[in-house]
């Protein structure tokens with residue numbers, strides 16, 4: 001399979017269609033990125049890498065980091081975690097407050113903000129220095145030291161943290177939050193403000209395409225059955241209230257972030273990350289989703 005040729009074709013087609021969206025500005029620092037950037041990085045299970053466009057430019061991974069933090073806790077907490085977070089698609093925006101109250105403080109899934117805050121809280125209970133642990137973990141998955149926390153993005157989000165702070169206090173009111181709200185939010189904003197390139201991000205997701213074994217870390221990260229469950233969660237919940245649409249159009253487990261990135265896996269074949277900062281109204285990258293749709297069309301396979 002000539003992945004390089006295929007992603008170059010996809011890149012050209014998406015560029016010529018030039019579908020536009022709007023860069024996230026509720027985190028003001030994110031609005032300062034050049035909206036024309038666009039990159040695709042793909043890694044196969046032998047470790048061959050393929051890339052086109054801005055695939056080596058670091059960008060803000062935002063909610064894609066929720067997959068890494070979930071994996072860290074999945075391993076440690078096993079089934080106990082699932083009394084604190086559900087595994088159902090939310091059908092609501094990622095920062096919905098109404099749904100959390102309606103469901104009595106148990107978030108729908110680990111990828112909406114409320115669920116990710118529970119996961120980050122669990123990491124704070126487990127580790128003395130969670131930020132360092134998360135960075136080291138992602139570096140290990142990528143097989144190199146590539147994670148950098150952009151402190152301007154972190155501070156920018158901290159200064160506009162009303163909704164996430166409200167979600168954290170709601171969780172605390174329902175006794176689903178063990179640590180101090182400010183401490184957990186600081187760790188959460190830090191992992192959202194991590195920057196990586198498409199290529200390094202694709203490397204960090206490779207184990208999910210490979211039954212849990214990372215060829216970059218040279219070890220089993222999670223068991224084969226856990227890898228299947230994490231992929232199921234990405235397929236059903238990875239794109240918030242657009243998860244159905246992504247499964248319909250693309251058909252791969254994946255996760256988006258408001259920095260404009262999408263990471264996805266084709267089990268037993270490859271992992272891929274696509275980045276373009278302009279978003280649709282659901283907070284997902286317009287060009288990244290289109291690129292993945294064209295890719296699975298050209299490959300004539302997806303999960304289905």
Ligand SMILES: NC(=O)CC[C@H](N)C(=O)O
Nearest residue numbers: 062063094113192257258
């Ligand atoms: N969907 C996202 O990428 C949201 C992440 C962002 N840091 C937030 O908490 O709002």
